[in-house]
Amino acid sequence: xxxxxxxxxxxxxxxxxxxxxxxxxxxxxxxxxxxxxxxxxxxxxxxxxxxxxxxxxxxxxxxxxxxxxxxxxxxxxxxxxxxxxxxxxxxxxxxxxxxxxxxxxxxxxxxxxxxxxxxxxxxxxxxxxxxxxxxxxxxxxxxxxxxxxxxxxxxxxxxxxxxxxxxxxxxxxxxxxxxxxxxxxxxxxxxxxxxxxxxxxxxxxxxxxxxxxxxxxxxxxxxxxxxxxxxxxxxxxxxxxxxxxxxxxxxxxxxxxxxxxxxxxxxxxxxxxxxxxxxxxxxxxxxxxxxxxxxxxxxxxxxxxxxxxxxxxxxxxxxxxxxxxxxxxxxxxxxxxxxxxxxxxxxxxxxxxxxxxxxxxxxxxxxxxxxxxxxxxxxxxxxxxxxxxxxxxxxxxxxxxxxxxxxxxxxxxxxxxxxxxxxxxxxxxxxxxxxxxxxxxxxxxxxxxxx
Amino acid sequence: xxxxxxxxxxxxxxxxxxxxxxxxxxxxxxxxxxxxxxxxxxxxxxxxxxxxxxxxxxxxxxxxxxxxxxxxxxxxxxxxxxxxxxxxxxxxxxxxxxxxxxxxxxxxxxxxxxxxxxxxxxxxxxxxxxxxxxxxxxxxxxxxxxxxxxxxxxxxxxxxxxxxxxxxxxxxxxxxxxxxxxxxxxxxxxxxxxxxxxxxxxxxxxxxxxxxxxxxxxxxxxxxxxxxxxxxxxxxxxxxxxxxxxxxxxxxxxxxxxxxxxxxxxxxxxxxxxxxxxxxxxxxxxxxxxxxxxxxxxxxxxxxxxxxxxxxxxxxxxxxxxxxxxxxxxxxxxxxxxxxxxxxxxxxxxxxxxxxxxxxxxxxxxxxxxxxxxxxxxxxxxxxxxxxxxxxxxxxxxxxxxxxxxxxxxxxxxxxxxxxxxxxxxxxxxxxxxxxxxxxxxxxxxxxxxxxxxxxxxxxxxxxxxxx
Numbered sequence: 074x075x076x077x078x079x080x081x082x083x084x085x086x087x088x089x090x091x092x093x094x095x096x097x098x099x100x101x102x103x104x105x106x107x108x109x110x111x112x113x114x115x116x117x118x119x120x121x122x123x124x125x126x127x128x129x130x131x132x133x134x135x136x137x138x139x140x141x142x143x144x145x146x147x148x149x150x151x152x153x154x155x156x157x158x159x160x161x162x163x164x165x166x167x168x169x170x171x172x173x174x175x176x177x178x179x180x181x182x183x184x185x186x187x188x189x190x191x192x193x194x195x196x197x198x199x200x201x202x203x204x205x206x207x208x209x210x211x212x213x214x215x216x217x218x219x220x221x222x223x224x225x226x227x228x229x230x231x232x233x234x235x236x237x238x239x240x241x242x243x244x245x246x247x248x249x250x251x252x253x254x255x256x257x258x259x260x261x262x263x264x265x266x267x268x269x270x271x272x273x274x275x276x277x278x279x280x281x282x283x284x285x286x287x288x289x290x291x292x293x294x295x296x297x298x299x300x301x302x303x304x305x306x307x308x309x310x311x312x313x314x315x316x317x318x319x320x321x322x323x324x325x326x327x328x329x330x331x332x333x334x335x336x337x338x339x340x341x342x343x344x345x346x347x348x349x350x351x352x353x354x355x356x357x358x359x360x361x362x363x364x365x366x367x368x369x370x371x372x373x374x375x376x377x378x379x380x381x382x383x384x385x386x387x388x389x390x391x392x393x394x395x396x397x398x399x400x401x402x403x404x405x406x407x408x409x410x411x412x413x414x415x416x417x418x419x420x421x422x423x424x425x426x427x428x429x430x431x432x433x434x435x436x437x438x439x440x441x442x443x444x445x446x447x448x449x450x451x452x453x454x455x456x457x458x459x460x461x462x463x464x465x466x467x468x469x470x471x472x473x474x475x476x477x478x479x480x481x482x483x484x485x486x487x488x489x490x491x492x493x494x495x496x497x498x499x500x501x502x503x504x505x506x507x508x509x510x511x512x513x514x515x516x517x518x519x520x521x522x523x524x
Numbered sequence: 525x526x527x528x529x530x531x532x533x534x535x536x537x538x539x540x541x542x543x544x545x546x547x548x549x550x551x552x553x554x555x556x557x558x559x560x561x562x563x564x565x566x567x568x569x570x571x572x573x574x575x576x577x578x579x580x581x582x583x584x585x586x587x588x589x590x591x592x593x594x595x596x597x598x599x600x601x602x603x604x605x606x607x608x609x610x611x612x613x614x615x616x617x618x619x620x621x622x623x624x625x626x627x628x629x630x631x632x633x634x635x636x637x638x639x640x641x642x643x644x645x646x647x648x649x650x651x652x653x654x655x656x657x658x659x660x661x662x663x664x665x666x667x668x669x670x671x672x673x674x675x676x677x678x679x680x681x682x683x684x685x686x687x688x689x690x691x692x693x694x695x696x697x698x699x700x701x702x703x704x705x706x707x708x709x710x711x712x713x714x715x716x717x718x719x720x721x722x723x724x725x726x727x728x729x730x731x732x733x734x735x736x737x738x739x740x741x742x743x744x745x746x747x748x749x750x751x752x753x754x755x756x757x758x759x760x761x762x763x764x765x766x767x768x769x770x771x772x773x774x775x776x777x778x779x780x781x782x783x784x785x786x787x788x789x790x791x792x793x794x795x796x797x798x799x800x801x802x803x804x805x806x807x808x809x810x811x812x813x814x815x816x817x818x819x820x821x822x823x824x825x826x827x828x829x830x831x832x833x834x835x836x837x838x839x840x841x842x843x844x845x846x847x848x849x850x851x852x853x854x855x856x857x858x859x860x861x862x863x864x865x866x867x868x869x870x871x872x873x874x875x876x877x878x879x880x881x882x883x884x885x886x887x888x889x890x891x892x893x894x895x896x897x898x899x900x901x902x903x904x905x906x907x908x909x910x911x912x913x914x915x916x917x918x919x920x921x922x923x924x925x926x927x928x929x930x931x932x933x934x935x936x937x938x939x940x941x942x943x944x945x946x947x948x949x950x951x952x953x954x955x956x957x958x959x960x961x962x963x964x965x966x967x968x969x970x971x972x973x974x975x976x977x978x979x980x981x982x983x984x985x986x987x988x989x990x991x992x
Contacts, residue, residue, distance in 0.1 A: 503897060
């Protein structure tokens with residue numbers, strides 16, 4: 074366990090040497106990362122396939138495309154992001170230099186998750202490097218092939234002392250969390266999020282917690298159901314439902330429930346063919362434990378479609394549940410699987426109330442032809458982010474901050490927001506040592522006229 | 525849980541949506557403005573009773589600065605509340621993409637005793653502006669200020685949405701058991717840890733404005749008289765009880781000898797030959813703090829001041845020379861009118877000294893040579909920095925105010941307070957039509973579709989910029 078302390082001390086010494094601070098160095102490291110992704114594409118895709126049964130073009134578009142885009146954008150914009158920002162001055166500081174300087178925080182810890190094991194380590198890493206920090210990377214042990222790959226590859230391309238990879242499970246992570254970091258970005262569930270924040274509190278370390286929850290999806294009567302359902306099906310069943318921003322459950326009026334089911338069924342056919350199990354584009358549940366957990370949620374439910382499962386391959390068919398009770402198990406925890414419950418509500422008011430009674434979700438979705446209705450749902454609820462008339466997509470616009478609120482997390486990243494998350498904004502005021510006469514009005518002794 | 529009722533009452537008000545409209549927020553903010561105007565005398569009296577705060581200082585730091593924040597907020601609220609539209613990528617050109625500023629809900633503001641009004645009101649202004657409900661917990665140590673806030677704020681603000689809770693450690697601990705949607709804490713690092721640990725149980729985000737020892741480096745090339753005045757002003761304001769006060773001086777032996785007479789002269793200019801009689805010099809807030817600071821005087825040698833009067837909790841403006849890093853005055857944040865001078869050989873040694881210690885809330889460097897000021901700035905880390913003056917960087921509402929590492933996390937003042945108390949919600953409002961554009965993303969996955977997606981999503985690197 075001393076190992077953790079050594080790794081972190083080495084990273085801190087490397088940071089203190091100052092070499093990660095120059096823009097040239099940072100861009101050089103980012104370029105190396107870019108080369109790594111391009112040169113090792115096959116290995117990365119193989120690891121993702123081994124961990125999640127994720128097919129080539131699918132894995133590429135979800136895990137590699139985004140990373141390359143983030144790298145390109147970051148390298149291009151870094152000089153402008155890192156430049157000191159002059160600020161508006163007041164009367165007393167008219168002749169002074171006043172600006173905000175962006176500085177690295179120091180040693181950052183990035184803890185990844187298993188569901189998008191490559192991108193959820195890479196995107197934070199890119200931002201942390203861009204901001205000039207040393208970064209300790211801890212990929213999730215659950216996606217073991219990707220974790221091992223990251224541990225093998227990063228040292229081949231990046232500065233080994235500044236950006237070490239630590240592998241292991243709960244004991245190793247617990248030990249790691251006793252060390253002092255200058256920022257921790259954790260992606261995972263709320264229960265562990267609390268543990269991470271409590272550990273961070275001991276060192277007064279700021280945290281970004283990308284957690285989860287049940288992301289609601291409200292379908293209005295007035296909408297193009299075929300389109301809506303196709304988009305929902307895509308977002309729900311990608312990665313076998315193991316997506317933090319998947320539409321977790323549907324809220325709609327009873328009158329359209331049947332049509333919703335029909336449309337989703339038709340779309341599933343279009344996407345995965347007759348025999349889902351043999352589609353190369355349909356993933357598997359990551360392990361037996363989660364397989365059991367998700368399967369257990371089906372107990373006592375009305376299965377309108379799907380329900381088939383095969384433990385040996387951790388296969389669960391795309392499943393739809395209808396007339397689900399808000400009190401049932403499937404409506405208690407984040408599903409994180411290919412099971413889509415439909416809860417009926419009488420109106421949009423009831424939907425809004427339903428959503429507000431529960432913990433704030435990471436994402437919120439609303440489908441309607443009525444722009445006003447969409448605006449209303451957004452205004453009367455709270456969530457990490459929102460996509461109207463689609464799902465997932467707000468994740469792919471890096472100018473939008475990506476993060477949760479309440480139980481779904483705190484802080485945000487992506488694009489420039491990553492750079493800012495991993496930087497310290499230091500206020501700087503540089504005055505003239507002369508011009509003392511202007512200061513005299515503030516010194517004692519005081520006469521009324523000074524005020 | 526004695527506060528459960530209060531918290532759920534505020535939460536119900538929050539859920540009713542009444543704090544969301546701009547008009548409501550403006551009304552509450554204007555009421556705060558009236559509080560500052562109508563209760564000005566009472567505020568000055570309360571801080572005088574609590575720590576002998578001179579009325580000039582109280583007016584400047586507790587009323588004027590708050591009014592500035594209020595006016596900046598009222599002038600800009602409409603603009604701050606607006607959805608911030610963001611640049612879109614190719615695929616989303618026909619969509620609406622914006623950042624919505626959502627209130628968090630029910631927030632908790634915990635304030636310390638040294639600027640008992642400012643450190644309640646400036647966060648509160650931002651919390652109200654951002655549309656939240658708030659519980660305010662002023663410090664029990666500044667008891668007259670606490671009483672004034674508890675008794676009068678409720679006459680100005682909507683009691684369904686804003687409440688003041690009084691009490692000590694016990695009450696604060698019980699209060700922190702409740703779930704809040706944001707906690708804003710100003711105080712010591714050790715209590716900061718307790719607050720963040722309590723917040724972690726509910727996954728409540730926090731801003732912690734803490735403290736530490738703010739170093740002040742004085743180079744050999746400087747206008748000594750001006751340095752002495754600016755440093756003395758910053759150190760002795762509020763009898764040294766300021767989180768951003770210059771805590772200790774670093775300079776060469778030669779400079780120490782030149783500074784001492786200059787500091788003596790500045791102190792006399794400010795407070796007369798007997799500062800105890802000056803109406804412009806404050807007192808220590810309580811007996812415990814008085815005794816703590818008095819014990820620190822056994823450091824180096826007393827070059828200026830050193831007199832104390834326990835009955836009045838008076839400690840004279842004091843400068844300690846030849847202080848060693850091992851002396852008592854260098855072991856903790858002084859928070860009193862005592863300025864230790866630690867002798868260093870040169871700027872490099874000063875920088876190493878600073879970097880060997882926890883990162884401070886503020887850092888000061890004085891030199892006529894701007895290269896020296898910039899060197900100190902670039903080779904250190906701190907919450908904020910002021911070259912050739914003290915304290916002034918926090919009077920600018922356009923500069924974020926906050927710490928780093930042990931001196932804190934988060935920042936506020938001006939728009940930064942509004943942003944602190946808002947959840948920045950990424951929103952993408954898409955077109956229901958044009959479904960064909962989405963086709964490449966759907967299974968069955970093919971290389972051809974991937975090619976289309978890549979073309980649509982990728983960011984092509986422009987020619988490398990060699991000028992960095």
